[in-house]
Amino acid sequence: MQIPLEDAAPETTPLRQLLANYAASGRSALLPVLLEAQALYGYITEPVAAEIGRGLGVPLADVHGVIEFYALLYRRPVGRTVVRVCTDPSCALRGADAVLEAACRYAGVELGGMSADGEYSVERSPCLGQCNAGVSVNVTHGRPAQSITYAHVAPDALDDVFAARGRTTGSRYWTYDYVGGDLCIVTPLCGRGQRTNLVEYQAVGGMQALHKALTEMTPADVIAEIKACTLLGRGGAAFPAWLKWDAAAAAPGWPKYFVVNADESEPGTFKDRILLEGDPCRIIEGALIGAYAIGATKIYFYVRGEYPLAIERLHAALAECRAAGYWGENVLGSAFSVEVEVRSGAGAYICGEETALLESIEGKRGFPRVKPPFPVTNGLFGKPTAINNVETLAKVPYIVVHGPAAFRELGTESSTGPKLMCVSGDVVRPGLYEVHFGVTLRTVLEQLAGGVTGDLQAVLLGGAAGSFAVPAQLDVKLTIEDLRAAGLTLGSGAIMVFNTTRDLRDILLRLGRFFAHESCGKCYPCQLGTQRQLELLERVAHAGLLGGDVERLQDVGWTMTDASLCGLGQTAASAVLSAIHHWPALFAAAPGGATPDLKKDV
């Protein structure tokens, strides 16, 4: 093997410059520095890692542990061009396996390997958030390395992908995200294939809410409005946003932090990407109002590393907002001052879990923390912190301007306001749909998304962490309470549709692979259970079930659900358990064999 140039003697001048820029931040700068160093050198060599540890005051073993945790960080040589092909369910339906195979052939590598000349590496990627426009492929390329995420990739596109070219406006790889629905509250400026700039946002009333909050309302007034409309968190847990804001505002401690969770990584979910790529100013306004409400002096945006375009556009929008006086010292002449920092994730689904995200900002492995204490009292750097999902914050300007009553009208009594649905898979128009809370699944699929292509077999609601609905459940109303009563979950709003030509056992295997790859390994039920579940699902998919395997799947699933430390493990078996419930015959020892006896939950 030819040793890549970087391996010999890394030129450390740019690294020293980098460390000088970040030295004051200490350990918290570890992830940004590792990402930037990797962009310079291709991967993190031992001398580079040691220099970073010394420069930031981080024990070397911990630097190592952090590099090892994040999938987008490498401490061994990788190709100068790294191609990552999403093979999660929605992209799989569009031929991801063929793209992956063709990519390996193109590069002349085994999956996960590097070509002999050090040019190419090809990897399997977890969901890249372009489920509406698959097959999605992420490419890092050049020095310093640039990251690009392609949409609509087919095996014949690999010349462009490997050269990292052609992803320009109007090209076949550009994502014109289809954005529709029966409402247009937070998405009017999304799906245009371009970023809405501050002036355009202001032209349709943008930043009026921030003006109103800062000039006419106290922080307590803002929280009262959010409380009055019962805004539920849109990230998946549906936790009332006002409770977080109220508790963080009341908690003793200074400084306080406001964190925007843009680590969207749930397979089937792409709403936060479309919001940030299309209309970042709206999210910034929501976050600024939130920071004002809780008394935060700093806002962190944590955007997943697989969303390079969202990160680029967020930076551009923040620069415009800063120049216009919307953040910094004395915002709009008020006493409110706030700083904003954008952080990139580095390949870890678990960092969407709020406490794991905080650990990641602190420069650590993304292990979820034991709760309580909760972030509202003991959050980032141990200080009071409110952390909200992107879509949640997108609603805030509307609520402040139009009032809680107008917002409540757009939903049901318990599930208030509009909701974004991410529809992908076997439908005529995959896309993002903004709807009233309370429309039925049938309305979304048949009227908004143009209908199912082929005959409907199943819908996976809530992403990998969700559960399956069957055609008989199409008239269920999409609200938190109706879905709960039907034994379903809305989660992040992912709706993945499978027609009768699809093999659900293959889909389950992909979900199993996703969770085994993304488990952080902290608590035993998830660390061991996601691996055991994957092994069992491999037997399910390849029709090699052993006697007792269904019982094993159930015991593993129930144990993960009951005993795991965080939401990842608690939902890692949700889809599998619902599939066993709906289609026991899929789990027969041989195709067409006897349906296994099912154990009852206790």
Next chain:
Amino acid sequence: MPAIHLTIDGAAVSVEAGATLLQAATSAGIAIPTICYHEACTANGLCRLCVVEVKGARLLQPACIAAAADGMEVTTRSARVERARRTILEMLAASVDLSQAPAIQLQMAGYAAQPDRFPGAEERRPPLIDDNPMYIRDYAKCILCWRCVQVCAEDAQYTFALSFDGRGFESQIGTFFDKAMPESTCVFCGQCVGVCPTNALKPRREWLLEEGKTPDEIMQLTRSERRRRRR
């Protein structure tokens, strides 16, 4: 003066505010099994073997970290609890060499956990690391209780020689870029060996004796090693 009153398995128990459910149960003579928990280490709720049912809680609660609260009704052995404990032990036995972890073997017997419940399961079997004169690291026996990492860091020694490789099932305890221990920040305090519950970390001489070396041979071996180092 005890401030918290709760019931555990139907028995009234009183504890000081701030006590965990594990402490409360122990004070009442009720045994709750644990693996990762160690009195001298920060409890992290990793192994989840100590999970109990708390009335009103949706999920099982880890007794080692869950705080006792007034009026709580706790059940330490229910069908749900036993299923979780049994399955965790079975999944662990399928992954790791527990042959030198008698306490866990006893727990397996107590919960009728079958060590061969998961046929075809991937095992973690990295090669034994014999890279220093003081102790060996046999991570095929490592159950990732984190005790060694914790005592090496803020729980005791502030040496920071240890961290993790990989994540999820592929996690393993490791050093900076896989360095041998003498090249790491390790000060050979031995505390990691002391808290290891499965003999994954073991004094090197003990291991050499088990390998069939006689004390004389070990003396020879270590003497030549000492000489080499002096040179």
